[in-house]
Amino acid sequence: MDFLNYAFMQRALLAAVLVGITAPAIGIYLVQRRQALMGDGIGHVAMTGVGLGFLLSTSPVWMATAVSVLGAVLMELIRWYGRTRGDIALAMLFYGGMAGGVMLINLAPGGSTANLTSYLFGSLSTVSESDVTAICVLAAFVLLVTLGVRRQLFAVSQDEEFARVTGLPVRALNLLTAVTAAVTVTVAMRVVGLLLVSALMVVPVAAAQQLARSFTVTFVTAVAIGVVVAVGGTVTSYYQDVPPGATIVLLTIAAFLALTALAGSLARRRARAAAAARPAGDPAECVIPAARGAGEEAGV
Numbered sequence: 001m002d003f004l005n006y007a008f009m010q011r012a013l014l015a016a017v018l019v020g021i022t023a024p025a026i027g028i029y030l031v032q033r034r035q036a037l038m039g040d041g042i043g044h045v046a047m048t049g050v051g052l053g054f055l056l057s058t059s060p061v062w063m064a065t066a067v068s069v070l071g072a073v074l075m076e077l078i079r080w081y082g083r084t085r086g087d088i089a090l091a092m093l094f095y096g097g098m099a100g101g102v103m104l105i106n107l108a109p110g111g112s113t114a115n116l117t118s119y120l121f122g123s124l125s126t127v128s129e130s131d132v133t134a135i136c137v138l139a140a141f142v143l144l145v146t147l148g149v150r151r152q153l154f155a156v157s158q159d160e161e162f163a164r165v166t167g168l169p170v171r172a173l174n175l176l177t178a179v180t181a182a183v184t185v186t187v188a189m190r191v192v193g194l195l196l197v198s199a200l201m202v203v204p205v206a207a208a209q210q211l212a213r214s215f216t217v218t219f220v221t222a223v224a225i226g227v228v229v230a231v232g233g234t235v236t237s238y239y240q241d242v243p244p245g246a247t248i249v250l251l252t253i254a255a256f257l258a259l260t261a262l263a264g265s266l267a268r269r270r271a272r273a274a275a276a277a278r279p280a281g282d283p284a285e286c287v288i289p290a291a292r293g294a295g296e297e298a299g300v
Contacts, residue, residue: 003238011132012124012191012234012244018139019188019200020230024208024222025146026184027201028215029177032157038075038178039198042185044094045071046194047101049186050119054108060119061134061186068182071097076178080171121193122245124237131190138187145180153177154215191230193245199252200226207256210263225255 003009030038049067053060071093078089105116118126146153155163156173164170181201188197208221233248240247 003235008125008127009234009238011127011129012238013231014132015127015135015191016230016234016244016248017227018135019191020227021223022139022142022146022184022187023192023197023200024204024226025219026142026177026180028205028219028222029146029153029157030181031202031205031209032154033177036202037198038181039185039201040195041075041090041094042068042072042182043189043194043197045097046182046185046189047116047119048097048104049101050116050189050194051101051104051108055104057109059130059134061131061190064119064189065134065138065183065186067097068186069179072178072182073175076171076175079174119189119193120195121243122189122191122196122248124234124244127190135187135190138183142180142184142187145176149173149176150219191234191244192248193243196245196249199249200230203249203252203256204229207252207259210256210259211266225252229255 004013027036027039030036046064046068049064050060052067053063056063074093075090078093101116117123152163152168152173153176155166155168156170156177160170160174163173184201185194185197188200192200204222204225205218207225208218212218212221229248229251233251234244236242236247236251237244
């Protein structure tokens with residue numbers, strides 16, 4: 001536990017815990033909406049914000065937040081109105097965001113693409129006190145949304161048409177989900193990196209779904225997995241001198257594979273137990289119905 005003696009590790013661990021909580025918290029709604037790659041697209045757009053932050057000598061985290069939110073709103077507008085050419089517009093938005101980030105950071109005084117590395121793949125030593133403050137504020141917003149209006153978000157994620165019939169403001173809730181996902185990306189970029197954050201939003205949810213069946217249990221399990229792998233990856237990165245983002249994602253995939261194997265084993269065990277509980281001779285679908293009354297037997 002000697003790593004706790006270092007201030008940069010204390011900041012990194014706090015950021016990792018917040019990332020582990022917030023990423024699956026919004027990711028569960030994205031998975032339900034079949035928009036698992038939204039985080040990846042927002043991460044591309046956020047690169048422009050990072051580059052703009054370097055160019056204007058302001059906080060890259062806050063600038064990335066502003067640009068990501070704008071990008072998320074544009075993504076929702078394209079999804080609503082760009083039915084025929086929406087995929088092309090989204091592609092231009094994503095790749096334009098990445099190219100804009102590279103261009104802006106090279107135009108910044110003393111800037112180069114090397115400055116982007118810590119934002120693309122995460123970095124422990126570069127998490128500053130101002131970054132931690134920004135991450136805490138943004139994480140509080142994400143948790144307020146994902147827990148405060150969870151019933152409404154779940155309803156819209158399951159069936160938009162039904163939610164609209166019941167009177168829910170579907171478009172406003174979709175926009176809120178997109179904005180919250182954008183904020184989550186900027187929360188996670190200092191630990192996991194912009195290019196890998198989508199994995200931490202989606203894979204813990206997919207892992208939790210292997211065992212859990214209800215929304216609440218899936219939510220809690222996914223958050224628990226997110227915290228464990230985020231902290232585990234951060235500590236491993238410190239001792240083994242490996243990239244934290246890549247380590248966290250690999251641990252997340254390992255957790256998914258382990259829970260998938262466990263779920264398969266439990267399913268086979270239940271099947272054997274059910275087969276053993278059946279009466280010998282008759283298959284389950286040929287169970288003899290209960291005896292009828294005397295009147296029925298006589299055909300009355």
